Amino acid sequence: MIKRCPQHGFFRGEHCECGSAGQLLLDETKTEQLGRLVAGGLRHFPGDLGLEMDSRGWVDLAKLGEVVRSRHRWASKELVIALVESDPKQRYEIHNDKVRARYGHSVDVELDHADNRLPKLYYGASEEEADRILEIGLKSASQRYVHLSTTPQKAWHVASFRTGNPKIIQVDAANAQKEGVKMMTVNDDIVISEMIPSRFLEILATKDILKAAQVPRSN
Template identity: 50%
Template sequence: MIRKCEQHGYFRGEQCPDCANEGRYVLDDEREERLGRFVSGALRHFPEDVGLEIDPQGWVDMDILCKIMKKRYKWGTTERLISLVESDRKGRYEIDGSFIRARYGHSVEVDLVPDYPENELPYLYYGVSQEEADMLLENGIIPVRQCYVHLSTSFDKAMRAASIHTENPVIFEIDAEAAQEDGIDIVVVNDDIVLAKNIPADYISIRES
């Protein structure tokens, strides 16, 4: 559930995490999930299919998105879209004036590198299945269903992300400092996720737990 605290803004749950105020109702769980799926698809995977024009950096006109959204969901107001973005703990989206985009997770081709800060962590992490590990150690990591490789900022975060897809993940440690010194762009999109176009095998090793 999404609610709004007049002092601290939109939040998810029953009480504002900053002041314990219950706030004002904005969106229930079912509608939050439905709206989230639509926005994810529209901004990451099939903007043209829903009638959106996406620019090279992934931005779309928020007014146009809202008009399309309201045709599908009569309850799909601009405030509810904004609440979805601002209350999202995973930082999936961002709004800049009259434009909105996904920060990561694209399957459509976008160029995010110029807009985000360069990674400063010496090591990053990436979880894979046991079956994939040997192949990636030999050939490097390239995106499969997305246009960027999504790296994690810590071992534990990589473990949690990989455990969604495989029961016993192998966690790679990426020598990000060396890769960046050699000209590979690696950029930060939020506290958990860092993006790269690819990670060659030379910078990959297995991290033991």
């Protein structure tokens, strides 16, 4: 659900970090409905909703407000803003009356986030997938960019939803970028990348992942 704290603005869940119960704006069901619609419009099928998206993924916020209102009578531009600002995954951003998804596109966009600065990045895959990736390189079949994780543990976590015992592929991001592969920082967890040739990839031994997992997390 989405609520508003009089002092700290929009938040998800029962209470604001300050302890305030806040004012309820959207219950769980409506938050999900609005979230699905906004994801569709900003990541997957803007044209089907009558939205014009520029090459960087930006869409007019007022127009998106009209679109969500035409689908759900209770929805509005203000609730889109609340959804964006309260999102714990920072999926979207608003700038100059425009809104876009920061990652997760299946439509063709050329994003312009800051260049990745981490020397190593990680991707989790099933054993069969991992073998194939090491042969042909890493790219996404369904998404515009490959989504990489910033630590082996995060990659493991993401992949564990899809496969039982994920293999973790380590990406030599520093050298790949030096040779022209574009990689961009989305947030503390995710870096998105153009196709990565196999020479920058290697399977990480499980014991290295376990060793890394013992390092205390910084959140």
